[in-house]
Amino acid sequence: MTREINTERRDFLKKSAVAGVIATGGLAFGLGGGPKEAEARPVPEKWDEEFDVIVVGSGFAGLAAAISAKESGAEKVVILEKMPVSGGNSTINGGLLAVVNSQLQLKEGVKDSVELYMNDLLKAGRGLNHVDLIKIVAMKGQDLPEWCSERGVEWNPKLEHLGGHSVARTYLTTVSSGSGIVRPLTKYYQEQLGGILKTGVKLVGVIRDEAETEEAPGKILGVEVQDGYKFNYKSTDGDLNNTSGTKKYYRAKKGVVIATGGFSQDPFFRGAQDPNLAKPTNQLDSTNQPGATAETIEELLKLGAVPVHLSWIQSGPWASPNEKGFGVGSSYQIAAGFRFGIMIDKTTGKRFMNELADRRTRALAMFKVIGDPSKPNYPFTVADSQEGVLAAQTLDKCLERDVVLKFETLDAIAEHFNVPVEPFKQQIKEYNDAVNAKTDEQFGKPIDKVMKPIEKAPFYVMEGVPKVHHTMGGVMINTEGKVIEGSTQKPIPGLYAAGEVVGGPHGASRLGSCAIPDCLVFGRICGSNVVKEKEK
Template structure:
């Protein structure tokens, strides 16, 4: 573990608590442009190569700007390239084709409910207004959506989630990277780590200090104080800097400062580089911290695979929709499988707190996966360490230590709820159109364990994606941000499939406003 000084630990804790911005008391000040020599000059510098960074880079490059995108890892895309590729858009073209009625107001209501009303309304309203702009932008950049499927993710009142053909964030990242790299005088640079800001005498951000040939070390956390790899460079950004470096779910020091209940060794759905370094430097600069201690756990994850894995693809639009989850101690259902993420994760945590190894199980059958790309299903089901195949309820009971009587009673009550159109946990069973849970196998079973998935809080931005100063309440000139590094849009808990919406829209907006 990195030897992080007491001062740095206290600094991170203070910022995370959302108290005074450190720049007003003891900040490690950004360098002044008069004290440095610029090695390179660009119009715009974007930090991060995921959804938000590429949307910002493409948008501003198409205005004629020379753009440099920096990626600290050796691989492009961060969390974006490994996520499930689901994007929620109210009133989208596929909804219209299928006759699904939706509205911007309903979308906002659903987000507010999941976010416990802590969402910043002006940011949420921006998502509702600009959704179809984002859809058009992505299609123009070569993203291919599955035009036959509109998914119903947990917490949404109606199906409104689109997915890429390959059910992966790579379906966005690869074509966007390809389009960006075609633009003359623009560059996407890997293993280039942001270290600090360069400002002028008025406090405007005019550049960044970076390290090229940086080698990320997964044994170090937070702001990588011991990792000195790479060669230093000073980059001028004539028109602005966009922060799109994502969240900090893999930052074991910083996430625990925000929520001490998170064990040091708990697995996360995030890629290794999801740490807090860029966020902390922005706080040092004087950016407003917003809701940094709200960390979302993915309720569809499994302890039987590392990271994001395949389980969420099978559970979210498969087992949770056409099947159910039970407590292995008694065989009984314990939640609405299509509730928002926090509600479901809290229900699972309650079981695991009482019995740490009693992982709840999700149960489905072959038909449960019909809305998912068959190639994805085939690949996931081939992993027998993740997915258990049982020929009967008796076999599930025997293999997973579930009381058979309780399991059979759960099937009976679930089917009675479908027939009556009134599920005991409030699951919207009307969508199942009378489809009962099958009483004969084979069944597919996945063990469940919530994993840190998304950090709700971060930098406060306005509707123009400008980062606001804690000193003045006004934008920090030359500094923009988009995606998971920002806070306020999602409140206490992000509604599933709204992350890509957020990243693309505010990435576009940052690019438009520079």
């Protein structure tokens, strides 16, 4: 009797989701494509190919899941990637990994703890974080630098201290990019483990066994895909649904891991969550690669997965208005501009925020200063020639592309940006006094022992603008990486998820350098657990 009732509830939720009106915890959201009936995808008469494990998405989470599945005994593992090249957002990510009680912290004398790490996450996430998930990230992320290094990743020998973190705990790849993780892990997966990676293969749907048995109720059997998919393809007959490629069915004997990321490049879906973000991406820029869209999340919701925090969308405060996307300026601003410099409102010549506050706090403060987007007042960071600034790995590229400008005097900066010079100089003096006193009374910026006063020419200046960066919302998982079904409040057998497609770990706003540990930790968890699934 219970099973019959749950089946009816699940069918109702599926239909409601596709009609675009599910409310969970007071959060309403819509799904694109207009009202249509959500029916179970039929099990094909014949599968085109069979695998032990299917991983959808080739970024940090997908790679970690596939590697873990292979290392846990799965013989045939495939990663499916809809874009023509693999890696997704992870490749253009900043390459920053925050872990607690690491070897570099021990070397540099940094005192840290799981509790402090979690408290920092909770503070940035406004207390909306799913504590059971972030505890897993904190505890099981401690060996990530070594785990990555053993598989070819190279790290800088010094820690970074990012905004929102109580202490320095962040590793940075030697190339200041997530590509420094993606490329070696991809090579290791393919060449050392014999894993399969298919690009140009888009997930169309997840196929679920509708047979209601107590042993494996509604187990995931495989996926329907477009093989040979061409992103942004438009046929001569105006096919806006992009049906490029050939329909194929892949069976997953053990299960499917979804690691497709977020939807920062989907103006419709993000606008459904936050109307302020409904503008096309050419009007409101995003740091993401163009394939970061919402169709996979929509498919999971049709299956009955529980939506979490879909309306919480983060804008990265460190981007430049003088280049597209993440660019080279973001890495400079994270490593140097905010830590060793201060951000100035051009109209006043004064600071207006704590440059090492969490991302949401800084982005909101910057949007207020920028004002009317048609006549923006972009604030700028100013830093000097101290060691930490000169060590920023993208500084030379920033200078080449005029993303960062170099000045010999503060007067020259004020003249160039039409800033009131005396208030600007007074602000620099006040900040320098705070650095010398090791206490920032003005905005509470944490001053550590490596920071120095801004006084050594030349000075480096970068304008800033927040860009849509990370979608905190996604589907609900448990600590084993299993996707939770709303109607039964139990895991959907054979379905796992990790990374940005999951909601919960980051609450209202993600703390910088905590996406990679989240992706890698839960990717590894999904990969090892999916192998334990019984075949059906």
